[in-house]
Amino acid sequence: MSSDDHDHDHHAHNAPESGAALRVKALEAVLVEKGLVDPTRLDTLTDTYEHKVGPHNGARVVARAWVDPAYKKRLLADATAAIAELGFGGPQGEYMTVLENTPRVHNMVVCTLCSCYPWPVLGLPPMWYKSFAYRSRAVGDPRGVLREFGLELPADVEVRVWDSSAEMRYLVLPMRPQGSENLTEDELADLVTRDAMIGSATVEYPSKKASTTPESAA
């Protein structure tokens, strides 16, 4: 929906393309002419990363681990294979490690140098993950960063920060929230946020945001 709005606005302005937009258009034109790039392939890739891959994938992995102890065991032993069992995989997900949060350990993921992120299960990273602020502070002051996200952890919880290396990509397995025992796997997946799988949030139930009526058609 939002990319459609962007396209609509873009054409409606009739403004000359400037700066980066013009540069990319020119670069694409030159590459297409040289036969190095197929424009329809670009359309497919854009569609994939805007609409197909996303945190809803990772949420399924988390929910499955919560309801199925054998799956969770496999996930912790060989994350790439276990994630592939659910049909997820591809670029930036070739080497996965799942980090389990416990009452004693809270895991947080950063890529200090660029933006390494497990695309197949989380989609593309949010702006804040790529920001200088996060990248430069996550390792040195993780509790301070988490506090800004509204997450205050008890002093006896160890905070582990993982810096994505050239190959390894991390997915945090957040703790299953108390009170969620009677939820279905689908309902559990709906609770799991992207931020919880990066480690900048925990999973709440009931969600703070929908504290009165459950999400309904109304």
Next chain:
Amino acid sequence: MKRPLEDLLKARGIRLPESTFAEPWEARAFALVLALADEGSLRWEDFRQRLIGEIGRADSHVARGEHGAGYFESWLRALEGILADNGIVAAQEIDRRADEIASNPPAPTRASSAGPIKVA
């Protein structure tokens, strides 16, 4: 980092899809790198190292309180750099084509800007 409007909408059961890309050109630049890597025109790890360099440069500006290139600006610079160094696309080729596009906007744009104008 907080998104109160999004939270409000979510509380009412309205899912606001978060934009993966702020601008269409970002999506295009992203797709170009993936497509070129798939075709073997560049190696992903080479590109990543370039990207790290460009981001580092932007970081040092931001650290000094100056404006630093945005993430996808860094991405684009890294892409142009690696293509130039590999002899695939020279900067001048992109410059030339950009000039052409800028001085020859596509026909539909011209036609719509030539529409009737009400004069008071």
